Structure formats: structure tokens, C-alpha cells
Amino acid sequence: MATEAAGGLSPVEAFAIVGVAGVAAQWLAWRFRLPAIVLMLAAGLILGPITGIFIPSRDIGSLVAPMISLAVAVILFEGGLTLSFKELADARPAVRRLVYIGAPLGWLLSTLVLRYGAGLSWESSTVFGGIMIVTGPTVIAPLLRQAKLRSRPAQILQWEGIVNDPIGALVAVLALGMVVVVHSDVPLTRALLDFGLGIGFATAVGISAGWIIVQAFREGWVPEYMKVPLLFVTVLAVFAVSDSVTHESGLLAVTFMGLVIANADLPSYYELHRFKEHATILLVSGVFILLAAGVNFEALAQLTWWRTLLFLLLVICVARPLTVLISLSGSNLPWNEKLLIALTGPRGVVLVAVSGVFAERLVSIGIEDGTMIAQLAFVLVLATVVLHGFTLKPLANRLGLTSGDKPGLLIVGGSLFATGLAKALEKADVQVLITDPNRDHLRTARAAGVPVYYGDILGEAAENSVEFIAYSAILAASDNDAYNTLVATDLGPEFGREAIWQVSRDKEDRARHALPTQLGGRSINGNRTLAQYLEMLADGWEFRTTRLTEEYTLEKWREVREGAVPLAAVLNNELWFIEDAAKIEGKPDMRIVSLVPQEIAEKIRRENEQQTEMKDKARQIAKEEAEAVKRNQAAENGEENSDRPGRDDPDLIGEKQG
Numbered sequence: 001m002a003t004e005a006a007g008g009l010s011p012v013e014a015f016a017i018v019g020v021a022g023v024a025a026q027w028l029a030w031r032f033r034l035p036a037i038v039l040m041l042a043a044g045l046i047l048g049p050i051t052g053i054f055i056p057s058r059d060i061g062s063l064v065a066p067m068i069s070l071a072v073a074v075i076l077f078e079g080g081l082t083l084s085f086k087e088l089a090d091a092r093p094a095v096r097r098l099v100y101i102g103a104p105l106g107w108l109l110s111t112l113v114l115r116y117g118a119g120l121s122w123e124s125s126t127v128f129g130g131i132m133i134v135t136g137p138t139v140i141a142p143l144l145r146q147a148k149l150r151s152r153p154a155q156i157l158q159w160e161g162i163v164n165d166p167i168g169a170l171v172a173v174l175a176l177g178m179v180v181v182v183h184s185d186v187p188l189t190r191a192l193l194d195f196g197l198g199i200g201f202a203t204a205v206g207i208s209a210g211w212i213i214v215q216a217f218r219e220g221w222v223p224e225y226m227k228v229p230l231l232f233v234t235v236l237a238v239f240a241v242s243d244s245v246t247h248e249s250g251l252l253a254v255t256f257m258g259l260v261i262a263n264a265d266l267p268s269y270y271e272l273h274r275f276k277e278h279a280t281i282l283l284v285s286g287v288f289i290l291l292a293a294g295v296n297f298e299a300l301a302q303l304t305w306w307r308t309l310l311f312l313l314l315v316i317c318v319a320r321p322l323t324v325l326i327s328l329s330g331s332n333l334p335w336n337e338k339l340l341i342a343l344t345g346p347r348g349v350v351l352v353a354v355s356g357v358f359a360e361r362l363v364s365i366g367i368e369d370g371t372m373i374a375q376l377a378f379v380l381v382l383a384t385v386v387l388h389g390f391t392l393k394p395l396a397n398r399l400g401l402t403s404g405d406k407p408g409l410l411i412v413g414g415s416l417f418a419t420g421l422a423k424a425l426e427k428a429d430v431q432v433l434i435t436d437p438n439r440d441h442l443r444t445a446r447a448a449g450v451p452v453y454y455g456d457i458l459g460e461a462a463e464n465s466v467e468f469i470a471y472s473a474i475l476a477a478s479d480n481d482a483y484n485t486l487v488a489t490d491l492g493p494e495f496g497r498e499a500i501w502q503v504s505r506d507k508e509d510r511a512r513h514a515l516p517t518q519l520g521g522r523s524i525n526g527n528r529t530l531a532q533y534l535e536m537l538a539d540g541w542e543f544r545t546t547r548l549t550e551e552y553t554l555e556k557w558r559e560v561r562e563g564a565v566p567l568a569a570v571l572n573n574e575l576w577f578i579e580d581a582a583k584i585e586g587k588p589d590m591r592i593v594s595l596v597p598q599e600i601a602e603k604i605r606r607e608n609e610q611q612t613e614m615k616d617k618a619r620q621i622a623k624e625e626a627e628a629v630k631r632n633q634a635a636e637n638g639e640e641n642s643d644r645p646g647r648d649d650p651d652l653i654g655e656k657q658g
Contacts, residue, residue, distance in 0.1 A: 014059040018293075021047060022285020037139050037348055037385050040285060041378075044292020056294040065360065068290060071283040072353045073239040073254045074232075076169050078279075080258020094331050094341075095159040102160070102327040103167050106133045109319040118311040118376060119304070120369050123179045127358055128373045130175045132315070132380075133168030135161045136348020139385055143346065144469055147393040150401050153337045154469050157344060165350055173252050174199070176358055183365045198246025206253035209238045210260025217266055231261075232279070251354075287353045291378070300375055311376065312383050320345040336399040344392060346384040352377050406431045407575035408471035412457050412487050413478025414441030417533040421475075421567070421593070422450045424543035428570040428591040431470060435462075436478065458490055473499040473575055476521055477530055481505040488521030498522070501577045503530050525578040526565055533595075536565075540598030547591045554586025561604075564596040 009017065021043045029036035047054040056064045111129030114120045120128065140161045144154045181195045213234060216222050222230055235254050243250030324342035331338075355377035362370025396402045407430050411418045414436035422432040422445065434445045435453040442452045453466055474491055476484035488500045502521035506529050528536075544564070546557055558564075568577045571590040578584060584592075596604070 009054055009059040011060050011063070014054060014056075017047065017054055018286050018289045019282070022282070022289045025289075026281060026285055034389070037136075037288065037381065038389065040288035041292045041382060044289040045295060047289065048293030049295055049297050054293050056290050064290060064294065065357075068287055068353060069243075069250075069357055070236060070239065071287045072350075072357055073250060074235055074279060074283050075287070075350060075353060076251050077235045077254040077258040080255040081262045094156050094328055094333055095163065097327045097331060098156070098160045098324065099163050099167070102323050103133050103164055103171070105326060106164075106319070106323040107171055109323055110315070113311060113314040113319050114376075117307065117314045118372070119307050120372060121367060123183075123367050124362060124369050124373055127172055127175045127179060127362065128355060128376070130171035131168055131351055131354050131358070131377070132347070133171060134165045134347065134350045135345050136165075136351065136381075139346045139348035143388060143392050146389075147396050148402050148470060149340075149392075149396055150467060150470075152333075153340050153396075153401055154467075155463075156337075156341055160341075161348075169251060169350060169354055170255060172354060172358060173249065176361060177246065177249070179362070179367070180365055183367070195246070198249050199252065201245050202242040202249035202253040203256055205238055205242050206256030207260055209234055209253075210257040210264075213257075213261060214264040214266060218264075291352055291356055291374075295378060299371065300379075303372065303375055303379070308376070308379060312380065315380065316345070316384065316387070336401060340396060340399055340401055343395065344388055346388045347377075347381045348385075352381050407570060407573050408432070408473070409575055410435065410457070410466075410468075410471040410474045412436070412474065412476045412484070413480075413530070414438070414443075414445055414452065415477070415479065415530065415534065416444050416537055417530060418477055419444045419448050419450055420537065420543040423448055424545045424593045425568065425570070425575070426450075427545040428568075428575075428593060430570055430575055433466070433471065435466070441479075457487060468494075473501065473577075474521070475524075475577070476500070476502040479530055485520040489519050492521070503533070504528055506531070522577070523579060524567060525581050536595060540601070541595045542598070542601040543593065544596050544601070544604070545591055545593050548586050548588055550588050554584060554590075557586070557592065561594065561596055561600055563600060564594045566592050566594045568593040 022040060025039040025043045026036050028034070029039050048056070060067075107129050110132040111122075111125045114125035114128055114132075115122060118125075135157075140157055144158060149157075177195050177199065213231060216230075217227060235257065238253050238257055239250035241250075242253035321342040324345075325338060328338050328341070352374075356374045359370050359372075359374040362373065393402065409422075409425060409430055409432050411422060411432060411434045414434050418434050422434060425432050433451045433453060434442065435455065435457045436442050437454075437456045439454050442454060445452045453462065455461055455465070457466065472495075474487070474495055476487045478484055478487075484502050485505070488502045492500045500521035501524060504523060504527045505520075544561070546552075546561070548554060548557060566578050566581050566584060568575060569584065569590055569592050571587060
């Protein structure tokens, strides 16, 4: 282990390095499609115990614990803010089973595994078992997108993580409160009363704060630009007030506050939710860097290796599968989906962050093995994320639950242009779905055999009917410019702005009709409107899909298809639309989808017909030659056979008759 740098870092330098390392790990995870939590843990380990550049206890000292506590409070508020009772009621029965049956059953089985597998005390096992209910939505989402899982199992896994995230934290808070009561010096009755009052106070503070925020936002008492800052400071204030009355009850209060706001149907909910996501990314990064940098290898070495291994095996191979299979028994899910869900349970940020806070609290009340909670949490998160990160896609492929490795495009707006583009992309092995809230607009797509979805892609029904995870890009190409802009803007954060495309709006080139860059999607080559594309098709233009090779280069393609409008390109299972035709970089095996003028299309058709005739003639000649060879061989065989008696030889026949 490296020795610590003399003097260490100043607090400013420490905060800067935590922020840079955390965000860099998140970006690298996005860039290389890796689980972000693994890179964040690796970054923390490298900065902390491996190199000694940043040691939290040395560089920021007493600020570590309160920083982690406040960060966890915001993270749990985020969990409450995602828990909508309406959406849970509309969710599939499997999700409700995993919540109503799976959460308490998971708590029980995890507690037993910790007690008899890891060898922890009942107090530590009960508290840590509650935290282990969570499956980490921040970890599940990138794994599902990387594996391209089918819609139903993906939704079940994601919703389980979202719903059980705050539930697990609440269970752990309540369990910790009971443990504190049992180990306090005051009489049991008085301790239980104080605990009940503390929990009641936390619940009342959280619900009241949430209600006040809702009323203030709904009645317009707060200007729009102050809503997010007010919400943020309110979370911190609620946590501090509740925690000052009963330790760790602040986590319960902020979770209830998030629940109230999530179910208030506020017009500004999506803006608040988006800010919450941004804040959570920063806080999650910071918490993981702090926890990983503060890992003590000597403390990890104190874990009994066989008990730790037994603990991991029991959690991954027994507790998780039993919880899921028992919860989903009797449901209408097929066996392969049940098995995939049962074998997929990565743990994430809440487990590591909350366990670190609770471990210190358990030690402070005299439970010595409480220190093992943080170490076991670290090992469990690392093991499950690495395991599922590398096995989820192969397992899903084996069970037939992936959408395949083909790139996918979701076209919003049915038209002859959308249908022609979809058929051309299908030739490039791209999975395409056309959606439109107007059934008549989907007639040409249905007639051509292109998959369609009738309904609003932004509606709640689409979340359960469309396998969004199978599509890597979106093209907004309806006949309504405002709707196209709305779709591109609304789905941009989920898919990424780089994957959202839009046909040009009418009068977009005029200053008074121009929109800010944060609205709408990226432009396609030529900046044409849907009406202009349809006019081109009416004039005889046709879609063509061309594959480049070592011989048939991009320059050759441009020469042969002079005047063609390249629209999209596909290479190595990646699809993108072309913004500037002059900047295309042609590569072998790249397939270009383009619109070609009628005269070029006719020329290509004639050339194809000539090539077809030549191929037919070649096949006919080959067939005739093959038949000639067979005749020659038959003749040769006949001459050879004539020299030796056969079964039809007259002499033999006569001999047999005689």
C-alpha cells in the first residue's frame, strides 16, 4: 500500500478531486457502456488506499460523516420522489408482488443469511438485512440498456429497484431505531415511547413539508426560478430538524416528503425531477468516491474469507432467487422471465451509502460487529455489479429475452416517408417501429409489414406497450412540428440528445420562428420538412440502401449516385443520421440509406435488371454444363458396366431359367 502524501490535500483540493473523479467515472461509464458504480469504486480505491492521494479522514476529517449523511438524505428524497402510487397501481402485478411479498421476505432471508452466513449479531443482521432489500435502480438502468432486455422483464426489474429503494431504507431506519431503543439505558417502555414519538415526528415533519411545498408551488407563491433551490434547502432543513429529535429519523422524513410531492401531480414535477437527477448524479459520485477512498484494506482483511464467500453465495444463489420465485409464484410470467429476474439483483448506491452511516451508529451504541456492515456492503456491491454486468446479457440471450444486437429506430409519425425509410433501414438490419396517435397515418406502414404502435408515444400506455430499450435512436417526423419538438425535447434526457433527430420545421430558417438549441432534435442532411420529403417521393425519388466495400468506396457511391441525398448510415450495429453529407467518412461494410432521383433510380434498376439477366444466363449455362457432365459420366459408366455381366444380362437370365 502506498504511503500517504505528506500533509495531504486541503479541503478545497479534496472537494475538487472528489467532484472531478466522480463525474469522470460517470462519463467513462457512459462512453464505454460500463457500470458506473464499478468505475466510481475503482476511482475511489485508486485515489485512497492504493495511492494515498486522498484520504477522507485525513483531508476533510470531521466533515466526512455529515457530508455522507446529507448526501444520503438527498438520495433517499430522490427515491421518494420517484414513487408514484398511481404508477405503482398501474404497474404489472409482478411488480406489486415483488413489493408486497418480496420486500418483507427479502428482509427475512437477508437477515438469516447475515446471521448464519456472515456470522453477524442479530442487531447488525436485522439492520443490514433491511438495507439489502434494495436492488439499486441507478445500477439496474445502465445494465438493462446495455443488455437490450425485452420490455416486460426490464420494466419489472427497473420498477422493483425504484419502489424497493426507499422501502429498504425505511425498513433499515426503523430497524436501527428499534436496536437503539433496546440498547438504551432508559426503561424499555420509555424508550419505545420516545422511539414512537420520534418516528411520528419525522413522519409529520416530512408530510407537512411536502404539503407546504406542494401548496406553495401550486398556488404560485414561489417564482419558477426559485422552486428548485427552495426544494433543495427544504430537504436539508427537514433532515436536520428531524434528525435533531431522533437519530437517523431525518432519512424517514425526507423520504415521506418526496412521496407527498411525487403524488401531488405538480406541473413543475418534471423540472424538479430532472434537477433531482442531476443533483443525485453529483451526490452519488461524491458518496462513492468518499466511501471507496476511505476503505481500509486492513479492515477488509479482518473479514473471514470463507464466511464472506458463503455470504455472497447465499445472497446471490439462495436469498435473491427464493425471494423472487416465491413472490412471483402463481403469476402469469413465463419461467424464463422469472428465472432471469431471480438471478438479477445488483446492489447500488443506497446500500453502500446507508450502510456506512448505520455502521457508525451501531458501533456508537456498543455493537462491535457493526463495523463489518460497511465492509460487507462494499464487497456485495462490487461482486454483484461485476457479476451481473458481465453475465446479464449472455444470460438473457440464452433465455431468449433480448431484443438482439441490431440497432433500433423509433419513428414518430406515420407517412409514406416514414414507411419508405423504415423499409430501407430494414435492409440495413435495423429494427424500426413507427408510432402515431392517428390510426390512418399508419396504413401504409401496416400494408408494407412495418411494425407500428397506435397511440401517443409520450403517453403512459406506451411505457407498458413499447420496448423503448430496444431502440437506440428516435426520429420525430410527424406532420405536426410542435409535436415533433415536444417529443424530441421530452425524450432527449432519456435517450440522450445525440440520439434524437427531427425533420426540419416549416419556416425554421426564419429568425422569428427559430427555437433555442435546447428544444427539439438534431437536423437531418438537407434540413427538409416532411412536406418536402413527400414531394420528392411524389416526383419519383426512391429510397436506396447501399453497402460500401473495399472496392465500392464512398467516392464511387457519390459518382454513381450523383444528386442522391444521404440520410442515414449503419456500421457495426450503430445507426446515425447524416447531418452534413460532405463530412461522411466512408468505411467498408457501412450501409448508406439515401433518397435518389427518379432518373438515377431508373438507371440503377436497369443495371440491376442487366445484372440479373447475366446471372440468369450464367446459371443456365452452368446448369447445362452440369447436365452435360452428368451425361458424359453416365455414358462412361455404361461402357464400363457393359464389360461385366449385370443383373439384366440375357446370358444370366437364361442361366437362371435353365
